[in-house]
Amino acid sequence: MIRAAEARLAPVVRRTPLLSSPFLDEIAGRRVFVKAECLQHTGSFKFRGGWAAVSALNETQLANGVIAYSSGNHAQGVALAAKKHGTSAVIIMPEDAPALKIANTRALGAEVVFYNRATEDRDKIGDDMAAARGLTLIKPFNEPQVIAGQGTVGLEIAEQARAEGIMDAEVLVSCGGGGLTSGIALALEETAPNFKVRPCEPEDSDDVARSLRSGVLTGNAATSKSICDAIITPVSGDITFGIMKKLCGAGLTVSDGEAMLAMAHAFQRLKIVLEPGGAVALAAALFRPDDIKSDTVIAVATGGNVDAGVFARSLEML
Amino acid sequence: MIRAAEARLAPVVRRTPLLSSPFLDEIAGRRVFVKAECLQHTGSFKFRGGWAAVSALNETQLANGVIAYSSGNHAQGVALAAKKHGTSAVIIMPEDAPALKIANTRALGAEVVFYNRATEDRDKIGDDMAAARGLTLIKPFNEPQVIAGQGTVGLEIAEQARAEGIMDAEVLVSCGGGGLTSGIALALEETAPNFKVRPCEPEDSDDVARSLRSGVLTGNAATSKSICDAIITPVSGDITFGIMKKLCGAGLTVSDGEAMLAMAHAFQRLKIVLEPGGAVALAAALFRPDDIKSDTVIAVATGGNVDAGVFARSLEML
Numbered sequence: 120m121i122r123a124a125e126a127r128l129a130p131v132v133r134r135t136p137l138l139s140s141p142f143l144d145e146i147a148g149r150r151v152f153v154k155a156e157c158l159q160h161t162g163s164f165k166f167r168g169g170w171a172a173v174s175a176l177n178e179t180q181l182a183n184g185v186i187a188y189s190s191g192n193h194a195q196g197v198a199l200a201a202k203k204h205g206t207s208a209v210i211i212m213p214e215d216a217p218a219l220k221i222a223n224t225r226a227l228g229a230e231v232v233f234y235n236r237a238t239e240d241r242d243k244i245g246d247d248m249a250a251a252r253g254l255t256l257i258k259p260f261n262e263p264q265v266i267a268g269q270g271t272v273g274l275e276i277a278e279q280a281r282a283e284g285i286m287d288a289e290v291l292v293s294c295g296g297g298g299l300t301s302g303i304a305l306a307l308e309e310t311a312p313n314f315k316v317r318p319c320e321p322e323d324s325d326d327v328a329r330s331l332r333s334g335v336l337t338g339n340a341a342t343s344k345s346i347c348d349a350i351i352t353p354v355s356g357d358i359t360f361g362i363m364k365k366l367c368g369a370g371l372t373v374s375d376g377e378a379m380l381a382m383a384h385a386f387q388r389l390k391i392v393l394e395p396g397g398a399v400a401l402a403a404a405l406f407r408p409d410d411i412k413s414d415t416v417i418a419v420a421t422g423g424n425v426d427a428g429v430f431a432r433s434l435e436m437l
Numbered sequence: 438m439i440r441a442a443e444a445r446l447a448p449v450v451r452r453t454p455l456l457s458s459p460f461l462d463e464i465a466g467r468r469v470f471v472k473a474e475c476l477q478h479t480g481s482f483k484f485r486g487g488w489a490a491v492s493a494l495n496e497t498q499l500a501n502g503v504i505a506y507s508s509g510n511h512a513q514g515v516a517l518a519a520k521k522h523g524t525s526a527v528i529i530m531p532e533d534a535p536a537l538k539i540a541n542t543r544a545l546g547a548e549v550v551f552y553n554r555a556t557e558d559r560d561k562i563g564d565d566m567a568a569a570r571g572l573t574l575i576k577p578f579n580e581p582q583v584i585a586g587q588g589t590v591g592l593e594i595a596e597q598a599r600a601e602g603i604m605d606a607e608v609l610v611s612c613g614g615g616g617l618t619s620g621i622a623l624a625l626e627e628t629a630p631n632f633k634v635r636p637c638e639p640e641d642s643d644d645v646a647r648s649l650r651s652g653v654l655t656g657n658a659a660t661s662k663s664i665c666d667a668i669i670t671p672v673s674g675d676i677t678f679g680i681m682k683k684l685c686g687a688g689l690t691v692s693d694g695e696a697m698l699a700m701a702h703a704f705q706r707l708k709i710v711l712e713p714g715g716a717v718a719l720a721a722a723l724f725r726p727d728d729i730k731s732d733t734v735i736a737v738a739t740g741g742n743v744d745a746g747v748f749a750r751s752l753e754m755l
Contacts, residue, residue: 391710
């Protein structure tokens with residue numbers, strides 16, 4: 120399915136670069152490569168999964184339109200994929216999603232419906248609306264076509280790492296529901312079996328790290344206050360967790376402050392814009408040296424849809 | 438020479454992506470593509486010319502070391518190329534160069550010597566020091582090997598444009614001494630003859646635009662106060678101007694404020710970090726629609742070595 124998604128994505132996806140800087144290597148104490156998915160269409164890897172899912176729909180489904188729930192990156196990915204397929208998209212977003220993500224989702228032609236993260240269940244809202252209006256729900260992560268689309272990042276990492284002469288590495292992935300993490304793990308299982316995927320999360324939203332430790336899918340107790348909006352999910356999915364449990368190494372966690380500092384380093388050393396959730400894997404690569412074993416680490420920088428004020432605050436940390 | 442430089446650069450250069458956003462297309466009123474050379478090693482295209490020149494030296498020259506003068510981007514490009522060739526580099530920089538560029542040049546192992554832009558002649562300082570210490574001077578732009586190295590950007594633009602189905606375009610290039618502009622023009626003359634290169638400058642440092650209008654190589658009257666430090670030169674060179682006069686279209690100029698606003702749009706829409714001088718071509722693409730004829734414009738984003746405070750100020754313009 121990942122190879123099939125790759126073929127459907129080929130005419131539209133951006134092959135994002137694998138960046139590095141001797142200054143980052145020095146901080147981390149090992150070689151650090153950054154897969155810059157913030158440079159993907161819509162500013163995050165989510166375009167891949169959105170396209171993979173929408174391009175797999177049949178004619179009737181495409182005629183009726185799609186629906187998705189998202190804090191903003193999956194929203195934009197699905198909205199652009201829908202628009203380019205000539206169909207309509209309804210996006211259910213949390214009321215406190217970043218203004219930029221809301222504005223972009225609307226600008227891409229989607230109808231935005233808001234919900235309250237603390238008091239409402241977005242899955243139920245999505246299911247109800249899909250049933251009432253005949254829309255196809257594109258789930259953000261616990262959905263095979265979406266995982267397959269995100270997995271194409273792993274195929275590119277394997278090829279680019281080979282070109283750099285990287286024989287083995289830990290691949291750090293900012294992890295919310297686990298669609299990207301599990302997709303990359305599946306892709307690398309075949310194409311770079313010496314690579315080990317490590318999910319990376321904010322400290323107060325570390326459900327995947329805890330679930331991997333206990334072996335049982337567990338959610339977060341309370342609504343996260345982390346600034347890493349892109350990767351805060353109540354709980355990952357049975358499909359994504361099953362894959363991660365089989366293929367991934369232990370999870371890593373970082374503080375919001377470390378994610379913000381990683382954004383600042385990415386600005387200064389790589390000239391890319393990361394959002395807090397998109398910088399979590401790089402933060403782990405830079406600031407958790409004792410929890411990593413391999414000489415080379417590849418951090419997936421998942422997105423860059425950050426409001427200017429938040430970004431400016433990160434720069435004050437330099 | 439450009440093809441030979443391409444071969445020497447192949448193992449080390451980063452092939453930078455050609456980015457775009459429907460939001461930028463809307464501002465410009467036409468399709469806008471951005472060649473993101475800010476993602477090149479050392480944060481600017483200058484690594485290409487530095488590598489092309491240093492890799493062309495003979496053994497004696499490599500043993501003695503190199504010298505260069507630069508506001509900071511050529512400095513870093515030459516410093517990294519020298520370091521990777523196992524030779525030493527002396528870099529002559531203006532006293533008021535951005536702190537980041539000075540620090541990076543030193544961190545790359547170069548010896549930094551300062552001069553005053555208003556009262557001293559960097560060419561004379563460079564010539565004297567090269568003679569006294571037996572160093573090979575790597576000129577920043579008016580030097581065939583450097584032009585050939587920068588020209589490899591043009592080869593990539595031609596290939597990437599073809600992949601995007603772009604048949605003709607104006608190629609806007611942030612222009613200081615004209616090394617990159619003339620190199621790209623030479624590369625495109627053969628590989629994409631329908632493309633027209635247009636040099637882009639700050640309003641108060643528009644020597645190339647004026648020289649192209651008059652047909653005579655003319656310098657700037659006074660020291661520029663523009664924030665676009667990377668592309669402020671007293672005058673371009675006889676070699677670079679000769680090429681630009683033969684191959685380029687009319688120059689475009691933008692204000693410092695427009696360059697800063699283009700930085701902010703590149704942050705928000707492309708997730709890349711540009712310095713003011715590196716944003717001048719994008720600024721022209723966005724804010725000079727009446728001076729451009731083609732349906733598609735390709736702006737070369739030349740560098741991203743900007744101090745955090747300046748970048749944060751640009752974000753306030755959003």
